[in-house]
Amino acid sequence: MPNLQKLQKQFQDYICDDKIHIRDCIVSDIKTPTDERLNIYRDAYYLRLIESLTIDYPVLYAKLGDKKFSTLAHEYIQSEPSCFKSIRWYGAHFCKMFATSDFYHELAIFEWLLTEVFDAENAEPVTIESMAAIPFDAWPTLTFQLTPSLRRMDFSWNIVPVWKAFYEKTRSPKLKQIFPHTPWILWRKQLETQFCSLPKEENYFLDALQRGKNFGNICEGLSDFVKKQEDIPTQAAIILKKFLDAGLIVSFAKKSDL
Amino acid sequence: MQTSSEKKILGFGLGLRSQHYETILEKKPKIDWFEILTENYLVPGGKPLHYLDRIREHYPLVMHGVSLSIGSTDKLDTTYLQEVKNLAKRIEPAWVSDHLCWTGVNGKNLHDLLPLPYTEETINHVANRIQQVQEFLGQQLLIENVSSYLTYQHSEMTEWEFFAAIAKKADCLLLLDVNNVYVSSVNHHFDPLDYIHHLPVERIYQIHLAGHSRQGHYIIDTHDAPVPAEVWDLYANTLKHTGFVSTMIERDDNIPELDELLTELGQAKAICKKILAEEFSLA
Numbered sequence: 001m002p003n004l005q006k007l008q009k010q011f012q013d014y015i016c017d018d019k020i021h022i023r024d025c026i027v028s029d030i031k032t033p034t035d036e037r038l039n040i041y042r043d044a045y046y047l048r049l050i051e052s053l054t055i056d057y058p059v060l061y062a063k064l065g066d067k068k069f070s071t072l073a074h075e076y077i078q079s080e081p082s083c084f085k086s087i088r089w090y091g092a093h094f095c096k097m098f099a100t101s102d103f104y105h106e107l108a109i110f111e112w113l114l115t116e117v118f119d120a121e122n123a124e125p126v127t128i129e130s131m132a133a134i135p136f137d138a139w140p141t142l143t144f145q146l147t148p149s150l151r152r153m154d155f156s157w158n159i160v161p162v163w164k165a166f167y168e169k170t171r172s173p174k175l176k177q178i179f180p181h182t183p184w185i186l187w188r189k190q191l192e193t194q195f196c197s198l199p200k201e202e203n204y205f206l207d208a209l210q211r212g213k214n215f216g217n218i219c220e221g222l223s224d225f226v227k228k229q230e231d232i233p234t235q236a237a238i239i240l241k242k243f244l245d246a247g248l249i250v251s252f253a254k255k256s257d258l
Numbered sequence: 259m260q261t262s263s264e265k266k267i268l269g270f271g272l273g274l275r276s277q278h279y280e281t282i283l284e285k286k287p288k289i290d291w292f293e294i295l296t297e298n299y300l301v302p303g304g305k306p307l308h309y310l311d312r313i314r315e316h317y318p319l320v321m322h323g324v325s326l327s328i329g330s331t332d333k334l335d336t337t338y339l340q341e342v343k344n345l346a347k348r349i350e351p352a353w354v355s356d357h358l359c360w361t362g363v364n365g366k367n368l369h370d371l372l373p374l375p376y377t378e379e380t381i382n383h384v385a386n387r388i389q390q391v392q393e394f395l396g397q398q399l400l401i402e403n404v405s406s407y408l409t410y411q412h413s414e415m416t417e418w419e420f421f422a423a424i425a426k427k428a429d430c431l432l433l434l435d436v437n438n439v440y441v442s443s444v445n446h447h448f449d450p451l452d453y454i455h456h457l458p459v460e461r462i463y464q465i466h467l468a469g470h471s472r473q474g475h476y477i478i479d480t481h482d483a484p485v486p487a488e489v490w491d492l493y494a495n496t497l498k499h500t501g502f503v504s505t506m507i508e509r510d511d512n513i514p515e516l517d518e519l520l521t522e523l524g525q526a527k528a529i530c531k532k533i534l535a536e537e538f539s540l541a
Contacts, residue, residue, distance in 0.1 A: 012363055032475050044370055048369050086297040120302055149304075191305050
């Protein structure tokens, strides 16, 4: 008889890879043959993981239908066995089952990002009042920290209207490609998940914040988006206030703090 | 390591499920304690931990894991154990439990509670690992019996002999899942009371009650239905042997309204009261 290590390897190989060496180690009788007993575990393995994928990807599941989704899920399970302690993370790479240009690829990423945002790290947002106390001459050196729940992606398909229609039980719009690609952000404000598309100047602003640029440099870069030089401070203030109201900024530092 | 000289009694509890968070906080129902699924709260932040902290303000909690894989021949996962320890520090549970099983090898997790062969080799292996975990967490673990659908050719003893031997050798505590005993008794054709009567009463700190479903020749431990009559009967007979043990209803699927689970919990209380009065002259 195999030792415990070999026995467990053989058992796992039966479940994951259809290898049958474990059969000799299992008690059987006429009423309950070995394969029937082992298959309870193998069937449960696939069912459990497929169920977790349907929970993580409800709209993808609805759009693909049960048969196609299950086939893809089977292939995913065979190519990507779980190494996670919690089944909650198992679907992290399911988007790779689709070509990157595909509508379903983007939908899968969007649904996964929603689950990431749901239980991402907490962080208390900065208030507008706390920023009002900053001395005028310190503003150009300010750098900002964004909420750890922030996720970004560009859509080349109309993912969000399709996703919304599913939850609002309204007629789904036709799938269509978008040119140019639209930047979207997802984040959590307190406990509630938020998402919105970004105009190009806001996308630039967020990108610059994320890369650690200071407020002065960010304002300089805004000149690519704002026609009149004198409008730049106002435009920067409007965008910053919008981000503060949204709870996207969780800390800031002056040069003297660094 | 902290060991208990006197058995903790929590009363009658329920598994904490997200569907009931709001109702629990709003109505503060009369439930003595909740059991949480440890892995559901090993997350960075958000709603799960928010509600957990708020519910902890009003109720005692115990932690119940599914991924310790205490029987695996892989190395113990110290990253996971540290996360469990951190969560325990956060919510100060009455105790921490997991299952007498393995969940995968070579770094894989099959997300199932897989059966072990009942051998001296396994007893030594598992008891040694339980001791390491207890040392790391600084407290005794509760280990739960799992249901099973097969037996290994080279098992050398019954499941209950195996379970009791590990408890003794590791000096751990027991979480007795009465439904799992019933399920395995049907699948493996033994008398469930032989199982119950062989266990060390002083180590049994918690009882799980749950429902199951029949599939062909087998009963599957699905936790998706009310506790059936045969499990209530076995619970009553268990209490005759153990005296009162903290008891909870475990529902993982087809989760009903909280009131329905409270009704089931009321049934557990009624059975317990009757048995204690009849067998132990306690009301």
